[in-house]
Amino acid sequence: MDRLIYSSLAAMRGAMSRQATIGNNLANVNTAGFRGEVTHAQAMWLSGKGLDTRATVSGEVSGADMSAGAVMATNRSLDVAVDGDAMLTVQAADGSEAYTRRGDLQMSDSGLLTTGDGKVVMGEGGPITLPPYDSLSIGKDGTVSIVPVGGKAQDVQVVDRLKLVSPKGSQIAKGLDGLFHEISGGTLPADPDAKVTGGSLEGSNVNASSALIDMIDASRSWETQVKMLSTAQELDKSAADLMRLPD
Template sequence: MDRLVYTAMTGARHILEQQATTSNNLANATTTGFRAQLDSFRAVPVQSEGLPTRTFVVDSTVGADFRAGPIQTTGRSLDVALRGEGWMAVQSSDGSEAYTRNGSLKVSENGLLQTTSGQTLVGENGPIAIPPQSEVAVAADGTVSVIDTSQTKPGPANVLGRIKLVNPDTRGLERGTDGLFRQKSGLPADPDVNVRLVDGALEGSNVNPVDAMVNMISLGRQFETQMSLLKNAENNAAKATQILALT
């Protein structure tokens, strides 16, 4: 009974953790540029002085699904989507460099170019400041230019800088608690001139809501199976106690 209880208990625990992951993916099915989190189970034997007859279950996080999401045209000048592989560099809350594919941009109260989540975009020469009363345009290579709209006749476009676009190896990326990706080495990635943007468009989440719902149902049934095993173990123990009491 000990082996059965140990295995079923750890299995049920990590099924709950995977349900939390799937719920988070489902909740972000409409989040711009979101990358689904992937988990997998593996059995690990319990090392002890006795025979290796017991195992416990570990929810081994594989990482993220880096497949591209669908690109939807918005027509908004501050909406950009990454074409193919690549990331935009942003400054996270702790000041470190992080990476995102959320191309829904805005101009902050201080005139800095940011994502709608509040992260300041990193330019190749630092943050990009947008002057007031300006119309912003982002080119395919990340170049940010503005046209002064305060005059009756708009003047020529002025280049303010270029968004830092990178394409590090996805095997070296890890997701932070803030949803942004960083290099495991802690070092900033080098700019990649081959990364391209699509203006007036946004990349949707790569989460498939139908697959996520099916996975939730499957995990719920797996949890019920683990609970049934624990109930059977309890019944077996009760029957064994009755037999021992008779003898």
């Protein structure tokens, strides 16, 4: 009987993990450059003095859907859509390099160039700091240029070049911070051939309709396991009644 209970509990844990992932994907359906997360269920056998006959489930985010999202023209000078499979380099909370497709860039109060969620954008010379400017443009190769305050249109100054990297030949994984990291803890080299499209923004690649269908499916899976637990309880009660001695 306990095998049936363990099986149901394991399935319920898997359904919970799946629901959490789907919920996060739906919450980011309008987040620029977001890559939908994918969960992976793995059996974890409970070891003891006897045979390993019981297993639970480890449900965790194992990767992300790397398909491209729709690109929309915004005509905003700080918006960039990264072409191909290249990524922008940003600074993670611990100071290490991380990677994202989010191109809704902003200028902080201190002049730092950041993503829409506040991550500092890295250039080939380190964090990019923008001086006061009248106009700004980002070239196809990621070069950030400005016309200083009071300057003439031809007085263009190059600030830095976005550090664009390609994950080809390397292993990256999506962390809890929503950023991609090199699995071994290293950094990816700059890709001189990577390109961006200025004045455009790549949207999330999450399909809201498919995500809702997956959520309904996970909910029904949960309900099925709850019914199985109720069945196990009824079977246990019936067995106990059979073993009861008559008065």
